[in-house]
Amino acid sequence: MSDLIDRNGAISPADVEWLHLLVGDWQVISDLAFADLVLWLPTQDDDFVAIAQCRPSTAATVHHEDIVGSHAPRGFVATLREAMTTQQICRVGEARWTGAYAIREEAIPVVRAGRTIAVIARETHLGASRTPSRLEINYVESADELCGMIARGEFPAANAATGRRRGAPRVGDGLVRLNSEGEVLYASPNALSAFHWLGVSDEIVGRSLAEVITPLIEDSNPVDESMPLVLMGRAAWRTDIESRGVSLSLRAQPVTEHGTRMGAVLLVRDVSELRRRERELMTKDATIREIHHRVKNNLQTVAALLRLQARRSTSTEVKEALDGAMRRVATIATVHEALSQTIDEVVDFDDVFGRALRLAADVAAFGGAPVTFVREGAFGRVTAADATPLAVILTELVTNAVEHGLARQGGTVTVASSREGRTLTVKVIDDGVGVDPSAMDGLGTQIVTTLVDTVLDGSISWASRTGGGTEVTLQTRLAEMNE
Template sequence: MSDLASRHASLDAADLEWLHLLVGDWQVVSDLAFADLVLWLPTSDGDFIAIAQCRPSTGATVHYDDVVGSRPPDGQRPQLRRSLTEVRAQRSREPRWFGSYAVREEAVPVVHDGRAIAVIARQTNLGGARTPSRLELNYVEAADDLMGMIARGHFPAVNAPTGPRRGAPRVGDGLIRLNSEGEVLYASPNALSCFHRLGAIGDLVGRSLVEVTTDVIDEPMAFDESMPLVLMGRAPWRTDLELHGVALSLRAVPLTEDGQRLGAVVLCRDVSELRRRERELMTKDATIREIHHRVKNNLQTVAALLRLQSRRMSSPEARDALAEAMRRVATIALVHETLSQTLDEIVPFDDLVGRSLRLAADVASAGGQVRTVVHGTFGLVPAEDATALALVLTELVTNAVEHGLSSQGGGTVDVTAERDGSELTITVADDGVGIPVGAGAGTGLGTQIVQTLVTNELRGTIAWEPREGGGTQVVLHIVLRNPGRDAATSGESGGW
């Protein structure tokens, strides 16, 4: 829509934002009117171009093919021009035929700051024309009021939030028409059922919706402060009402004319099952985070026991072995600590790797001046791969410090990450003594752990080689799980 507007017209930012607001909230108008809506923007060459369209979910559509990006037919242009220049709605006297069915057309100017900046074509399929029901008459009357507000620049409402919670009510879910005093003029059967589930008895017509709701409240409870304004139709807001195990999502659309309130349309939807599922998911998420938190605590306890045990060892080799085991357990605990603080089974690995590598380098250097520098970004890593990858990097940095830098009293370990979707290439390089050409990996326990994790857990490859300019570099290439998603910015676990 923005691209079409920039190529074919010269709208300022405020006008374009107004059109975006309109398109973001015009489905309710289309459903109430049983009509297709097409937004025609006047172009720089004096013509029009369709930049958005909306099909009704309550009736038959007119346009089975998209018309966005097309020009209007010759017979429609005069109507669009009159609506734009005269700044008032233009309705065709005779329907226009689209193949085998007739279409009633109306052109309504879109007004912003007192200026007509575009035109909406309201097109109703008359192929199934019959005597309208009371529900349909109320729908169309509400649609006429909203189209009039569009022509006066009073719809959409700038301060009408869509709401952060799912379950926004639609026209077919339940509709209530209110007068200016908040009394019910009409309630659709679905809307009546919603309030009957709350405990309201009898018909709603002629009664104040606020009083109906107040009468069914028989227990002290907290309510959203915006609820009375929504129930009276005075503010274009959304709210939820939960009572007696029933949850209703309510949205008010005030109707005005020349600054005077005509009434309002209140849409309602029974979202009891949706809210119940949301609570179940929240409980499950909290349980999973608590499990990660407890695993982290248990692993820290194991690390503390290993530390106490190492102090009682007289053999330096035994103390070093227990220290290495303690470090590995601490690395796994760090992964679970990170998972306990997130909603998804995804680890922001850049935060974790900085902490774990600094800890590994400090422990392995034993007082030497060792610096770890991380280049690039790891992104988000699935929990299935995070533990193995953290252990591998910790082992590689530890080996670089102990075997490459220890003899010269310190140095630098560079860790470079290159991410392309689910593919991750990591280089761990040090400026130490280096290894002979063709020597490859060593035979120590740390090297064996690394090779096993890379091959079996991460399904990747790893190679040791001399670094240009001195030192050693290890190149690791892996493909993270969930390759169908861009895990650099998002991802999810395949299951625990």
């Protein structure tokens, strides 16, 4: 929509934001009006271009095709211009026939700060002509009130709910119309059922909705501070009410006329099952995090036992083997520690590798030769399935570079990572003595090649660098993240 505005119109950023707010909230009007809505923007050559459209979920659509980007029909341009000039809702005198059915058309000026910045076409499908029910009459009357607010510059509300509080409930979930005192003028059957499940047993029409609902709220349940404003229809906001195991989501839209609140349209939906599933997911997430935390604690205990055993050993070979096992277990524990702090099975691997690199730094410090570690690039976020083998592989590669390449004279180990989408390339570079053939048969190298081939399904290569040192290149395609 912003691209179409930039190409065809000349309106201010504040006007563009107003149109975005309108489009974000106009599904309610489309459903209430049983009509398609098309937002027409006046162009610099005295024409109109469609920059957004909305189809009703309560009735048949007029436009089966996408008309965004097209120009207004010649026969409707005069009505659009009249609505812009007069700032009044203009209805076409006669229905327009498409061949199979008739369409009733209205032009609603979109007013902001006293200026008309666009026009909405309200197009009603007249193919199924019948006597409207009481529910349909209240739907259309509510739509007429909101359309009048658009023409007066009072809709959308600049301080309306945003984020997850915006959009739902929908019109079909349940509708309540309130007067200026917060008393119920009409409640749809779905709305009555929702309040009945909450515990309302008496008739609510003619009564204050706030006075009906408030006694049903249990003292143990937290109460949203905005709830009274929503129940009275005084704020364009959304709130949740819980009682007796039932959860209702309510969204209010005040109806104003020249700044005076005349009533409100209240949408209500029973979200008990949705909230139950959310609680189950939260419980499962907490359980998974606790499992990772306990696994991390157990692995750290194993690593501590291996360290104690290594210190007591008198055999240099056994001591080195235990130290290597301790380091690998500690690396895996680091991954589980990171997983225990997230709500999903995805970790920031730059942080994980930073912790694992400190284990290699301990090896370098124990060796006595000065070793400098340099990191270039970033790994990004990876799944738990990739994080563990990747951490073990890189820890082994860095440790091997320290032990076999820099053990005597010291030097620099550089870990350079680059990522394009899911493809990760990592290079571990040292300026030591070069590739040691005897080290290629060691346990660490076997662990690395096995994990690369069987777990990461990647490739790895060792090469001597010109001027001395070794360069190890690892390339793999990471698992896809569900975010």
